[in-house]
Amino acid sequence: MLFNYKGHRIFAFSDTHGMHRWLYIPESADILLCTDDVVPGFGKDGFDDFSFWLLSLPARLYIFVAGNHELFLEDTPEIAESPLPKKVVFLHDSTYEFDGIKFGNISMRSLQNKSLNVHLATNIDFLITHIPPDGILDDGRGSIPLLMEVYQYRPHFHVFGHAHSCGNKSKGGVYTEYYNVSQFDDLRK
Numbered sequence: 001m002l003f004n005y006k007g008h009r010i011f012a013f014s015d016t017h018g019m020h021r022w023l024y025i026p027e028s029a030d031i032l033l034c035t036d037d038v039v040p041g042f043g044k045d046g047f048d049d050f051s052f053w054l055l056s057l058p059a060r061l062y063i064f065v066a067g068n069h070e071l072f073l074e075d076t077p078e079i080a081e082s083p084l085p086k087k088v089v090f091l092h093d094s095t096y097e098f099d100g101i102k103f104g105n106i107s108m109r110s111l112q113n114k115s116l117n118v119h120l121a122t123n124i125d126f127l128i129t130h131i132p133p134d135g136i137l138d139d140g141r142g143s144i145p146l147l148m149e150v151y152q153y154r155p156h157f158h159v160f161g162h163a164h165s166c167g168n169k170s171k172g173g174v175y176t177e178y179y180n181v182s183q184f185d186d187l188r189k
Contacts (some may be wrong), residue, residue, distance in 0.1 A: 001168065001181050002026055003157070005125070006101050014067065014130070014161025015182040018046050020053050022187050030060045031098070035161045035181060036067025036130040044072060044083065051085050061098050062088045065105045067130035067162065091128060101125045104155065111143050124155035132160045137171055137180040139163035150176055
């Protein structure tokens with residue numbers, strides 16, 4: 001999905017599961033947000049190919065968060081940058097600011113633990129997670145603790161994937177706009 005925000009064209013996607021080379025990325029996108037599940041299995045196979053492909057795209061900023069297929073990155077977050085190219089920002093229970101846009105993440109492991117030890121910073125423009133919040137474009141696979149964090153901290157946008165059947169859909173909220181950017185079903189066609 002493409003966002004026009006604060007003078008940038010931001011393209012967000014997830015759940016390519018090894019089919020990333022078939023994904024259309026608008027050439028005008030200068031920020032790429034990948035929210036997860038880029039490998040076909042559960043491990044490192046295919047991750048180098050994804051990284052090479054990602055950096056072949058002419059963006060100014062690349063942001064990546066791990067999904068349930070890339071938990072190897074979260075198991076050792078202090079060395080997670082080693083399989084990722086240095087130009088890619090890996091968000092893991094952290095925030096990153098670029099040209100006045102603040103990006104934040106609550107990691108897959110933190111969400112799986114069901115009790116959050118990580119809390120969002122205030123004034124987040126884009127919250128990027130793998131799992132959706134409970135009841136919002138989630139196909140019954142969302143997180144209640146994440147929903148509570150979103151309600152409390154009110155990011156402008158919440159971008160996620162994981163629930164393939166709800167991919168490329170959005171839902172407006174009172175304070176936050178929600179986007180499931182899963183590409184899996186579209187890429188399988």
